[in-house]
């Protein structure tokens with residue numbers, strides 16, 4: 001099971017939900033403060049961004065990093081059947097509340113699809129498919145059901161099978177593997193490091209120097225790669241890597257990416 005198309009953001013089918021529903025705090029990532037539910041001042045009437053080609057120059061680099069895993073188009077076109085919050089203001093608060101829940105569900109689907117898309121997890125395939133189908137069905141629930149979901153409980157249940165899958169995948173790398181799970185590695189000097197099959201689950205790698213590092217088959221679920229230098233690094237086969245993490249890191253044409261992810265336009 002490859003991550004299906006519907007887990008990839010399609011902004012043309014979304015009512016600009018990330019630009020309205022989410023709150024921003026003024027920082028190096030966003031030039032302004034904005035409350036959740038308030039449309040960004042740069043959002044156009046047709047849901048396109050008025051400064052799309054100059055987001056970074058204008059202080060909105062966070063917008064070039066964010067990825068909704070396709071939750072925006074799902075909420076816009078399926079949950080709310082194509083009714084724009086502008087035309088149906090009575091739906092807007094529900095729509096904005098459902099969006100982050102849908103994003104969490106789609107993120108979990110992304111991880112399950114990744115775990116399933118590996119031959120070493122064959123013993124878990126039926127469980128992974130079962131979890132995927134159950135979760136996928138939930139994404140078509142009503143706004144009321146979606147808003148009442150205990151996403152933390154879901155996340156923790158699904159994490160069990162993701163963890164088992166990770167063990168099987170990382171066992172493909174022979175020898176001792178590094179365990180940096182949850183570790184504070186902010187600014188760590190890891191240029192050229194051998195991190196094959198390592199556990200980097202939830203590790204704080206903000207601004208880390210990972211130039212030329214070998215992260216093949218490393219589990220990076222939840223790892224914070226903001227500003228990490230991954231130039232020349234090998235990330236092929238990284239487990240549970242997301243476009244959001246790649247967008248947040250600093251790479252270039254020499255960075256080798258997992259097959260399912262694309263090279264960000266803003267990389268040099």
Ligand code: SF4
Nearest residue numbers: 019040042043049063
């Ligand atoms: S700057 Fe553009 S992409 Fe960012 S939130 Fe505003 S409208 Fe959306």
